[in-house]
Amino acid sequence: MHEIICPHCGKAFTIDEAGYANILKQVRDADFDKQLHERLVLAEQDKLNAVQLTEAKMAGELQKAASAKDSEIQTLKARIDAGKVQSQLAVTQALSAIEKERDTLANQLAQAQQQIDAAARLAEAKMLAELQKNAASKDAEIQALKVQLDTLALNQKLALADALGTVEKDRDELKSSLERAALEKQLAEKSLKDKYETQLKDRDDAIERLRDMKARLSTKMIGETLEQHCETEFNRIRATAFPRAYFEKDNDARSGSKGDYIFRDSDESSNEIVSIMFEMKNESDLTATKSRNEDFLKELDKDRNEKGCEYAVLVSLLEPESELYNTGIVDVFHRYPKMYVIRPQFFIPIITLLRNAAMNAVKYKAELALVRAQNIDITNFENELETFKSAFSKNYDLASRRFQTAIEEIDKSIDHLQKTKESLLGTDRNLRLANDKAQDVTIKRLTRGNPTMAAKFADIEKPE
Numbered sequence: 406m407h408e409i410i411c412p413h414c415g416k417a418f419t420i421d422e423a424g425y426a427n428i429l430k431q432v433r434d435a436d437f438d439k440q441l442h443e444r445l446v447l448a449e450q451d452k453l454n455a456v457q458l459t460e461a462k463m464a465g466e467l468q469k470a471a472s473a474k475d476s477e478i479q480t481l482k483a484r485i486d487a488g489k490v491q492s493q494l495a496v497t498q499a500l501s502a503i504e505k506e507r508d509t510l511a512n513q514l515a516q517a518q519q520q521i522d523a524a525a526r527l528a529e530a531k532m533l534a535e536l537q538k539n540a541a542s543k544d545a546e547i548q549a550l551k552v553q554l555d556t557l558a559l560n561q562k563l564a565l566a567d568a569l570g571t572v573e574k575d576r577d578e579l580k581s582s583l584e585r586a587a588l589e590k591q592l593a594e595k596s597l598k599d600k601y602e603t604q605l606k607d608r609d610d611a612i613e614r615l616r617d618m619k620a621r622l623s624t625k626m627i628g629e630t631l632e633q634h635c636e637t638e639f640n641r642i643r644a645t646a647f648p649r650a651y652f653e654k655d656n657d658a659r660s661g662s663k664g665d666y667i668f669r670d671s672d673e674s675s676n677e678i679v680s681i682m683f684e685m686k687n688e689s690d691l692t693a694t695k696s697r698n699e700d701f702l703k704e705l706d707k708d709r710n711e712k713g714c715e716y717a718v719l720v721s722l723l724e725p726e727s728e729l730y731n732t733g734i735v736d737v738f739h740r741y742p743k744m745y746v747i748r749p750q751f752f753i754p755i756i757t758l759l760r761n762a763a764m765n766a767v768k769y770k771a772e773l774a775l776v777r778a779q780n781i782d783i784t785n786f787e788n789e790l791e792t793f794k795s796a797f798s799k800n801y802d803l804a805s806r807r808f809q810t811a812i813e814e815i816d817k818s819i820d821h822l823q824k825t826k827e828s829l830l831g832t833d834r835n836l837r838l839a840n841d842k843a844q845d846v847t848i849k850r851l852t853r854g855n856p857t858m859a860a861k862f863a864d865i866e867k868p869e
Contacts, residue, residue, distance in 0.1 A: 800839035
């Protein structure tokens with residue numbers, strides 16, 4: 406309980422904690438609101454003072470600027486007034502001089518009048534005549550001056566007219582040049598547009614003619630066109646790349662069928678290196694029934710065997726959407742041995758690859774032929790030869806398979822070049838091994854354990 410004395414009546418009374426707290430809150434709220442109101446009033450006053458100070462400052466600056474402008478104006482006015490005073494002074498001085506001169510002349514005239522007053526009457530008639538003469542002379546001079554002025558004005562008008570004419574002429578020429586340039590630009594644009602439209606029309610017509618011509622071509626004619634392309638590509642490099650090659654059409658149809666072209670290449674000794682049977686297939690885009698490459702493999706293998714060719718190659722434009730045949734050289738050994746399907750762009754590469762692969766075996770065939778031609782006892786020679794042939798064949802087959810793998814990897818994509826390189830390196834190693842084995846082959850090694858040949862060698866080694 407708290408005891409509170411009233412400030413007005415002096416009476417004491419008590420209140421509880423809640424009442425005391427409520428009264429304290431009211432007092433604090435009243436004080437807070439009062440202080441807040443006072444601070445807001447002070448802030449508002451400070452704001453007004455700042456605004457008034459800014460306005461006073463701006464008014465002072467404006468007043469200063471106005472004073473400067475007024476001073477400048479007063480200076481200019483003083484200069485103008487001084488100029489006017491000087492002008493008026495000059496005019497006054499000129500008028501004074503003229504009036505002085507006039508007074509002087511008047512005095513002189515009066516004196517002369519007095520001096521000649523007596524003679525004036527006597528010479529009046531003479532003076533009148535002279536005056537009339539002078540007046541006439543002055544009139545003539547005035548007329549001459551008027552004529553000169555008129556002539557000068559006329560000349561100025563003529564010069565102005567000439568200048569205006571020249572300017573108008575230049576303007577007209579410039580305008581005409583601009584119009585001519587605009588017309589030439591329009592004509593050039595139209596000509597260029599007509600030219601390109603004509604070219605486009607001619608190109609469209611040519612495309613349409615080719616399409617129409619291709620649509621009218623028979624399957625046989627389309628195939629012959631592909632044959633001509635391949636023959637042209639081969640003849641283009643025949644002299645430099647295949648100087649001893651045979652490449653002609655297969656015209657032997659005694660068996661009922663024939664290929665398109667036969668390729669044979671030989672070395673300097675006329676030993677055949679490689680032989681290839683080519684078949685070219687194409688068809689029109691408008692053909693209703695589309696042929697497949699596999700439809701011609703059996704017939705191609707038959708023609709290859711009948712003509713004694715080692716390899717068979719189908720140059721085909723069939724199945725244009727096939728991912729298999731569009732990747733490169735396709736080996737179809739799983740169906741027919743030593744047979745490939747290619748696109749026309751791989752015609753020359755396949756010949757080069759097969760010829761180069763066969764070149765490595767020619768040396769070994771020649772050595773074997775030389776060995777067979779010797780007069781050697783073959784009691785145990787065939788066993789040794791078979792062993793060599795087996796080893797050589799193993800290495801050669803391994804090299805051939807690796808080489809075929811390399812060909813396939815080359816034709817699939819450029820991304821497999823590293824794998825192709827490794828395969829080629831493996832091929833080179835195996836061919837080198839085969840070559841080393843071939844180099845190690847001697848007559849003595851092949852005839853080892855042969856008594857007949859031992860006796861012959863002994864006879865040769867005996868001194869004569």
